[in-house]
Amino acid sequence: MTSSITDTPEAENASQPLSDADPQDASAPTAAQSPSDKSSADQSPADQSPADQSYGEWTKLSPLSIIHFTLVPIYKFLTQGLQGLLPLFAVILTAGDKRWLILGIIGLVGSVLLLIFAVLSYLRFRFRLEGDQVHIEKGVLNRKVLHLDFDRIQSVDFQEPLYFRPFNLIVLKLDSAGSMTEEVKLGGIKRALADDLRKVILARTAAKAASATVPIAQKEQQTKTAEELAEETAAAAKPLLSLSTDELIRYGLSNNNIWVVTGIVGGFLPQLQPWEWGVFQAIGDFGDQNFGHLVYGLQIFVALICLLLFFLLITASVIGAIVSQYNFKLSYNQDGRFHRSKGLFERVETSVPDNKIQSVMFKRSWMAHLVNRWHIYIKQVSFGYAQAQQQARGGDSLLIPSAKDDFVTQLQSIIYPDFKLSDQFNPIAKRYMIKRLLYIFLPIGLLLSIPFFLNSAIGYYGLLWWALPVVCAPMVYLRWLRYGVQLHDNHGVIRSGFLGKKYTVFPLFKVQKVSVVQSYGQRKSGHATLNISLAGTRLSVPYMDLKDAEEWRDRILYKVETSSKNFM
Amino acid sequence: MTDFINDAIEIDTIPKASTLSYEPLSPKHVKSVVIPALLFLSIPLLILSVLTITVGKVTFDKTWWFYPIYGSIALSIMVYTPISVRKKGYALRDFDIHFRKGVIWQQTTSLPYNRIQHVEVVSGPLDRYFDLAAVKIFTAGGGMTDMEIPGLENDRAVEIRDLVIDKAAKARAGKLTADENSAVDAEQVYDTSEVSHDQ
Numbered sequence: 001m002t003s004s005i006t007d008t009p010e011a012e013n014a015s016q017p018l019s020d021a022d023p024q025d026a027s028a029p030t031a032a033q034s035p036s037d038k039s040s041a042d043q044s045p046a047d048q049s050p051a052d053q054s055y056g057e058w059t060k061l062s063p064l065s066i067i068h069f070t071l072v073p074i075y076k077f078l079t080q081g082l083q084g085l086l087p088l089f090a091v092i093l094t095a096g097d098k099r100w101l102i103l104g105i106i107g108l109v110g111s112v113l114l115l116i117f118a119v120l121s122y123l124r125f126r127f128r129l130e131g132d133q134v135h136i137e138k139g140v141l142n143r144k145v146l147h148l149d150f151d152r153i154q155s156v157d158f159q160e161p162l163y164f165r166p167f168n169l170i171v172l173k174l175d176s177a178g179s180m181t182e183e184v185k186l187g188g189i190k191r192a193l194a195d196d197l198r199k200v201i202l203a204r205t206a207a208k209a210a211s212a213t214v215p216i217a218q219k220e221q222q223t224k225t226a227e228e229l230a231e232e233t234a235a236a237a238k239p240l241l242s243l244s245t246d247e248l249i250r251y252g253l254s255n256n257n258i259w260v261v262t263g264i265v266g267g268f269l270p271q272l273q274p275w276e277w278g279v280f281q282a283i284g285d286f287g288d289q290n291f292g293h294l295v296y297g298l299q300i301f302v303a304l305i306c307l308l309l310f311f312l313l314i315t316a317s318v319i320g321a322i323v324s325q326y327n328f329k330l331s332y333n334q335d336g337r338f339h340r341s342k343g344l345f346e347r348v349e350t351s352v353p354d355n356k357i358q359s360v361m362f363k364r365s366w367m368a369h370l371v372n373r374w375h376i377y378i379k380q381v382s383f384g385y386a387q388a389q390q391q392a393r394g395g396d397s398l399l400i401p402s403a404k405d406d407f408v409t410q411l412q413s414i415i416y417p418d419f420k421l422s423d424q425f426n427p428i429a430k431r432y433m434i435k436r437l438l439y440i441f442l443p444i445g446l447l448l449s450i451p452f453f454l455n456s457a458i459g460y461y462g463l464l465w466w467a468l469p470v471v472c473a474p475m476v477y478l479r480w481l482r483y484g485v486q487l488h489d490n491h492g493v494i495r496s497g498f499l500g501k502k503y504t505v506f507p508l509f510k511v512q513k514v515s516v517v518q519s520y521g522q523r524k525s526g527h528a529t530l531n532i533s534l535a536g537t538r539l540s541v542p543y544m545d546l547k548d549a550e551e552w553r554d555r556i557l558y559k560v561e562t563s564s565k566n567f568m
Numbered sequence: 569m570t571d572f573i574n575d576a577i578e579i580d581t582i583p584k585a586s587t588l589s590y591e592p593l594s595p596k597h598v599k600s601v602v603i604p605a606l607l608f609l610s611i612p613l614l615i616l617s618v619l620t621i622t623v624g625k626v627t628f629d630k631t632w633w634f635y636p637i638y639g640s641i642a643l644s645i646m647v648y649t650p651i652s653v654r655k656k657g658y659a660l661r662d663f664d665i666h667f668r669k670g671v672i673w674q675q676t677t678s679l680p681y682n683r684i685q686h687v688e689v690v691s692g693p694l695d696r697y698f699d700l701a702a703v704k705i706f707t708a709g710g711g712m713t714d715m716e717i718p719g720l721e722n723d724r725a726v727e728i729r730d731l732v733i734d735k736a737a738k739a740r741a742g743k744l745t746a747d748e749n750s751a752v753d754a755e756q757v758y759d760t761s762e763v764s765h766d767q
Binding site: 519533560 | 670683
């Protein structure tokens with residue numbers, strides 16, 4: 001028994017604003033193309049935009065999109081499907097003399113099928129603009145009909161992969177709120193067409209957003225058409241930030257990804273097959289032979305190898321940063337849109353209307369502190385299931401990899417004009433430290449000391465684990481120090497961190513859900529944990545004073561409920 | 569110099585969520601939680617008993633300790649569940665809905681109507697036997713349920729769903745006002761003078 005709010009586009013399916021037609025409907029493709037749909041004369045003047053005249057008709061992608069349709073499945077297969085087929089390859093490789101033949105046949109058949117599939121994908125793909133929606137029909141085996149409201153579009157991306165560059169073709173990607181299953185991509189259209197589409201889509205979104213905040217009396221005076229708006233604002237783009245390669249190197253050096261990769265490699269090592277250990281054996285033997293006779297020779301050798309690996313990782317991170325963020329340019333349109341372009345091999349341009357921004361996170365890891373830069377994440381809407389995939393792709397946030405202090409201030413004043421960050425952060429209760437040490441580190445220490453009681457051969461060293469809370473106390477103190485909050489009239493700021501720090505600024509009216517949690521001890525001492533959910537981010541502050549947490553909750557609810565603005 | 573009056577948003581005039589009075593869940597909810605739990609728990613117990621009686625190797629003197637453990641688990645379920653259900657409650661205001669739960673960790677979640685994307689009424693198989701249902705509310709925050717009010721009488725669940733959807737639609741259209749009346753409202757007890765922090 002599902003009931004939805006009927007005046008929103010999500011009404012058809014739970015959390016799915018895109019409506020997918022059943023495969024059964026595909027048997028009657030004419031259902032979607034009744035002649036009356038195509039004629040723009042049927043639309044009321046209010047719906048009509050100049051683009052409708054050109055794009056109201058079904059349009060196909062460029063024939064070169066076949067390249068795109070060939071390469072994308074290969075890429076997907078390599079990144080996702082390969083693990084599944086590795087056993088198959090293993091079997092084939094051990095099949096004796098015939099194995100190359102078998103592999104060859106499989107390769108050939110696979111390529112032919114892929115090519116057929118790509119050509120069919122191109123033939124079956126078409127799109128158009130209708131009213132306030134983008135209509136797309138695609139699919140070879142499963143025919144899909146997608147209708148996407150302009151309103152739901154959070155950002156417009158241009159992707160220019162290497163193989164499209166010589167032809168001046170673009171992959172137009174529309175990020176939509178709530179799309180869990182379908183990515184909306186036009187894979188291979190001429191740049192001019194892409195520019196036009198983006199103008200129309202964003203102008204419409206901006207116009208709607210602007211009109212949503214204008215009091216009713218003034219709405220009647222709005223006479224500008226979407227086209228006029230688009231033209232006005234295209235000329236008014238103001239460049240904000242342009243990152244040189246030097247800045248990207250700083251980002252590569254200060255990026256937490258290094259540790260992530262280290263973690264992955266570290267986790268991967270134990271899984272190596274015995275024959276791969278031979279490499280490590282060889283290294284070990286080498287070290288032993290040449291340095292083993294020196295005092296601590298072997299240890300130093302191992303340490304040097306580790307340093308070398310670390311250095312390699314840093315280099316990889318820097319190279320990755322340069323490739324993905326190359327020639328980073330950020331500009332701001334007077335109409336309220338951020339444009340970001342970046343990328344070395346694949347050039348990506350993203351447009352994000354600023355009313356779609358849910359929150360902004362300013363991060364400064366300890367390494368970033370060393371190079372004196374901030375990493376900024378402009379966060380948009382994201383929904384649960386798609387989130388994991390999006391994180392893998394680099395997130396639903398717009399990343400500004402390397403920003404100086406004054407740019408941070410400048411960006412805040414653009415996105416949140418009526419907000420000014422205060423120097424003063426309100427701390428959380430000191431009790432937080434005691435509780436963490438007492439309820440987390442002490443039990444861990446006690447647990448780790450159990451072997452001493454079971455096996456007396458360990459000696460009294462086993463009891464040293466009891467000192468774990470003491471040893472960890474400085475770290476817990478640091479974490480406590482980083483926690484801080486600011487409650488402004490219309491914005492909230494929540495800061496946290498450990499060695500580095502990060503703080504998130506968000507307008508109160510964009511909050512989705514607030515919850516206040518109290519443990520038994522906190523009920524006695526008058527503290528609480530505050531959890532704030534935005535559309536795609538969850539913020540949490542432990543050990544606030546209960547009164548403060550309640551004040552946050554009441555103020556947030558008040559702002560959300562009295563705001564007439566759309567949060568997305 | 570003229571007096572410069574700059575009234576901040578007076579904290580005192582903003583409604584306080586802490587003074588809400590929470591509606592309890594249906595008492596039948598306790599049974600609808602305990603019974604499936606005990607049934608589920610009894611499966612291993614049954615298997616063990618059958619094995620003990622039939623198979624020679626599995627003797628009572630080796631496995632006796634199983635039964636008290638199971639007994640205490642069952643007992644704690646029967647003791648804990650009523651407490652846990654008693655601690656749950658929901659409250660509807662003009663512009664938002666709240667749900668409170670938790671025995672050791674007490675959590676109060678607040679959802680403004682104008683952030684609600686959709687609402688579901690869900691009944692598990694045993695719920696239907698007791699004529700109970702749960703209300704699940706979703707916001708734009710994620711694919712998972714943002715608020716779940718279990719153990720409601722089916723009629724009440726439907727009422728709440730309809731009310732919330734109605735309020736949410738009005739709120740999004742900018743037409744929600746404080747003097748909305750509805751059938752459910754009339755039955756709600758809004759006693760803002762009561763402080764409802766249970767211990």
